[in-house]
Amino acid sequence: MFNAMILAGSTSKGPLEIYANVENKALISINHRSVISYIIKALKNSKNINKIAIVGPEDLLSKSITDKVDKIVNCGSTIIENIEKGLKYFESEDSVLILTSDIPLITSSAIDEFTEICTERKADVGYPIITKEKIIEKYPETKRTYIRMKEGMICGGNIALLKPEVFYQNKLLIHELFENRKAVQKYVKILGFKFVLKFLCKTLTFKDIEKRISEIIRYNSVAVKVSFPEMMIDLDKVSDLKLIKQLMESA
Numbered sequence: 001m002f003n004a005m006i007l008a009g010s011t012s013k014g015p016l017e018i019y020a021n022v023e024n025k026a027l028i029s030i031n032h033r034s035v036i037s038y039i040i041k042a043l044k045n046s047k048n049i050n051k052i053a054i055v056g057p058e059d060l061l062s063k064s065i066t067d068k069v070d071k072i073v074n075c076g077s078t079i080i081e082n083i084e085k086g087l088k089y090f091e092s093e094d095s096v097l098i099l100t101s102d103i104p105l106i107t108s109s110a111i112d113e114f115t116e117i118c119t120e121r122k123a124d125v126g127y128p129i130i131t132k133e134k135i136i137e138k139y140p141e142t143k144r145t146y147i148r149m150k151e152g153m154i155c156g157g158n159i160a161l162l163k164p165e166v167f168y169q170n171k172l173l174i175h176e177l178f179e180n181r182k183a184v185q186k187y188v189k190i191l192g193f194k195f196v197l198k199f200l201c202k203t204l205t206f207k208d209i210e211k212r213i214s215e216i217i218r219y220n221s222v223a224v225k226v227s228f229p230e231m232m233i234d235l236d237k238v239s240d241l242k243l244i245k246q247l248m249e250s251a
Helices: 015-022 035-045 058-064 079-090 108-120 132-138 166-169 171-180 186-192 193-200 208-215 238-250
Strands: 002-007 049-056 070-076 096-100 125-131 147-149 152-158 159-162 221-225
Touching: 002 035, 002 079, 015 079, 015 186, 015 238, 035 049, 035 096, 035 108, 049 079, 070 079, 070 171, 079 096, 079 132, 079 166, 079 171, 108 125, 108 152, 108 159, 108 221, 125 132, 125 208, 159 166, 186 208, 193 208, 208 221
Parallel strands: 002 049, 002 096, 049 070, 125 221
Antiparallel strands: 096 159, 125 152, 125 159, 147 152
16 A cells, blocks of 8 residues: 655646636646546545645645545645655655646556556656557547657656655755756766667667666666556646546546
8 A cells, every 4th residue: 555645736827727717726627626636536546545645735725625635735845845745744664656736537547557566566666658659549639748769659647656765865866857857968967878869869768767767766766657548648738628628528
């Protein structure tokens, strides 16, 4: 069993929040239910989840979320700070499932598959990936960001499994990677020129990623090939919201 943390810490209003007339993306309504309520339901229906905590603006969320969770942890100013706050609440050495608050299509079956593969492969860090073909097969209308690898076009998900000690021992590195996620030069320095060159030449494999990340963080890093694309379809733009509403209303 794993504890689960939903990150809902955004307090800034972008075009999506303004369009939906909400203070926080997690509170966008679909079929008269908040986006985050769908995620909570999927976690509660999972056979592998124990406690559920939300990290976000406590005053706002406690007034708006009617679904029962174990704790709403008041958020900080950065995603790294929010992950740390969630980990401190659980006070456990066991791995924690971390989810963003904008994936309302996610299901308990998707959560179970991901966590069970992570357990089977003894992952200290687990991150879901799926092929473009599997996404298009189920959701042909969706537009996602893909990375070309030797195995084909792949997309990453919006959840991760993380052992707390991995976070604490690599907090500065995680912060640097997140802050410089669009700076290729920084990634060359951290990941190594050979790794980045293979990526640019489209010869990078899943095993290459697992091996290099495991070397850097000194823990077992696993790229989990999943069969459920729901965890990859998030709410970033108004067009995403319109599509997800259409999908959920026709389901």
